[in-house]
Amino acid sequence: MAVLLPTLVPVQDAEAVGRSALRKASLRLLPLLAIGYGVAYMDRVNISFAALQMNRDLHFSASVYGFGAGLFFLSYAVCEVPSNLLLVRFGARRWLARIMFTWGVLSIGMLFVKTPHQFYVMRFLLGVAEAGFFPGIIYYLSRWFPLAYRSRAVSRFYISLPLSSAVMGALAGALLHLGGRGGLAGWQWLFLIEGLPALVLSLVYLRCLPDSPDKAGWLNAEELGWLREALYRDDAAAGAVHSGSEVLHALRQGRVWVLGFVLLCLYLGFYGYTFSAPAMIQSVTGFSVTHVGFVVALMGLIGALAMLGNGAHSDRTGERHRHIALPCALAAAGFVMAGLSNRPAIVLSGFALVGIGMCAANAPVWSIPTEFLCGGSAATGIAAVNMIAILGGFLGPYWMGLAADLTGSYHRGLMSLAVPSLIAMLIMEGIRRDALRRKTRRAAPC
Numbered sequence: 506m507a508v509l510l511p512t513l514v515p516v517q518d519a520e521a522v523g524r525s526a527l528r529k530a531s532l533r534l535l536p537l538l539a540i541g542y543g544v545a546y547m548d549r550v551n552i553s554f555a556a557l558q559m560n561r562d563l564h565f566s567a568s569v570y571g572f573g574a575g576l577f578f579l580s581y582a583v584c585e586v587p588s589n590l591l592l593v594r595f596g597a598r599r600w601l602a603r604i605m606f607t608w609g610v611l612s613i614g615m616l617f618v619k620t621p622h623q624f625y626v627m628r629f630l631l632g633v634a635e636a637g638f639f640p641g642i643i644y645y646l647s648r649w650f651p652l653a654y655r656s657r658a659v660s661r662f663y664i665s666l667p668l669s670s671a672v673m674g675a676l677a678g679a680l681l682h683l684g685g686r687g688g689l690a691g692w693q694w695l696f697l698i699e700g701l702p703a704l705v706l707s708l709v710y711l712r713c714l715p716d717s718p719d720k721a722g723w724l725n726a727e728e729l730g731w732l733r734e735a736l737y738r739d740d741a742a743a744g745a746v747h748s749g750s751e752v753l754h755a756l757r758q759g760r761v762w763v764l765g766f767v768l769l770c771l772y773l774g775f776y777g778y779t780f781s782a783p784a785m786i787q788s789v790t791g792f793s794v795t796h797v798g799f800v801v802a803l804m805g806l807i808g809a810l811a812m813l814g815n816g817a818h819s820d821r822t823g824e825r826h827r828h829i830a831l832p833c834a835l836a837a838a839g840f841v842m843a844g845l846s847n848r849p850a851i852v853l854s855g856f857a858l859v860g861i862g863m864c865a866a867n868a869p870v871w872s873i874p875t876e877f878l879c880g881g882s883a884a885t886g887i888a889a890v891n892m893i894a895i896l897g898g899f900l901g902p903y904w905m906g907l908a909a910d911l912t913g914s915y916h917r918g919l920m921s922l923a924v925p926s927l928i929a930m931l932i933m934e935g936i937r938r939d940a941l942r943r944k945t946r947r948a949a950p951c
Contacts, residue, residue: 526728543665548612554677555692571906573624578898580632588637589888596716602707607634609703616693640891644884647875651735660816660868671805678795740879751881765893770925772897775863780902808864816868826937828869833930836862837923844920
């Protein structure tokens with residue numbers, strides 16, 4: 506990116522131009538990206554509802570289901586970094602559209618699964634197809650939103666995760682009740698109908714998503730100049746790296762691996778909870794599939810509010826670490842509550858705390874990589890963080906499946922998920938205290 510001369514626009518006018526640029530980017534990009542990721546997340550985890558019928562129809566044990574659910578994340582992790590580098594090469598518009606098309610086709614293909622091995626293969630391929638979508642969007646947002654606004658931008662896009670849970674919960678009962686129509690079981694209808702939006706959205710992305718601010722016809726010259734200058738300042742603060750060494754520079758950063766491990770702990774708990782929650786809610790409450798869906802939908806709405814609030818507060822205060830550590834502690838308390846009791850009110854309250862904690866931690870945590878990386882290094886670093894983290898999506902469901910087969914319920918496995926949440930909390934608190942000590946030493950007189 507070329508070095509820009511300091512602007513001669515009065516500060517007050519520059520602030521108005523900046524607000525206008527960010528407002529346009531927010532309205533034009535965030536809803537489209539949020540809908541895309543919401544569909545992706547729904548297609549990733551809709552087997553948690555399909556399993557209420559599929560496991561019975563296909564005679565899958567909890568271990569088979571847990572292993573297959575988690576396989577998605579292994580192939581996803583392996584392909585993360587290559588996918589993000591290809592996004593940089595081919596542009597976000599074409600690459601994100603390609604991802605959406607292939608995962609839509611494979612998601613629909615899940616309706617043909619009959620055996621455990623077919624289940625494993627399809628989940629593995631779905632992970633390959635979707636790899637790079639989330640880190641690609643995080644990198645893409647870093648090319649549009651300056652650092653001071655990034656946590657809010659991430660939370661407004663990432664809100665699609667809990668909201669898609671709400672939509673999936675509200676729809677699941679109706680789709681599962683379509684069983685018998687057209688010769689398909691209810692779980693097959695679920696995969697078919699929830700896979701179609703990805704195919705449509707791939708065409709929308711090709712038409713509507715600009716690769717960069719330079720290619721956005723809806724920004725005027727002043728707005729484009731303000732964005733260029735603000736992003737240049739952020740990149741300069743992060744430290745530009747020669748293009749030939751960007752990948753190695755990112756992978757050599759210890760902060761990338763530490764942040765990846767923190768997110769691994771978070772995802773282990775989150776996906777362990779996500780893939781077992783519908784079955785556990787039905788077990789302790791006796792609710793029908795429809796009512797289980799409404800409960801999951803309510804949890805998603807609560808999580809969405811927590812994500813927005815924590816992301817906005819993190820940007821206002823400029824603090825990240827405690828905005829991650831405290832939600833982790835809240836999630837750990839929720840795991841213990843839900844795991845120790847069979848009383849519906851306590852289990853559901855515990856699940857609400859888990860949803861609030863896990864969703865609230867996600868917005869600030871994804872603002873951290875671009876504080877010290879930029880350009881191709883940021884694309885690589887974000888993908889590497891997510892590559893490590895997403896392994897929690899394999900370990901969590903697989904562990905919950907094993908625990909259910911060994912103990913006869915999900916309770917013990919759920920309670921054990923408090924441990925990785927507490928580990929993530931302690932690491933973030935340790936990083937915060939270390940940063941304060943270093944700041945104090947720098948400020949001390951010689």
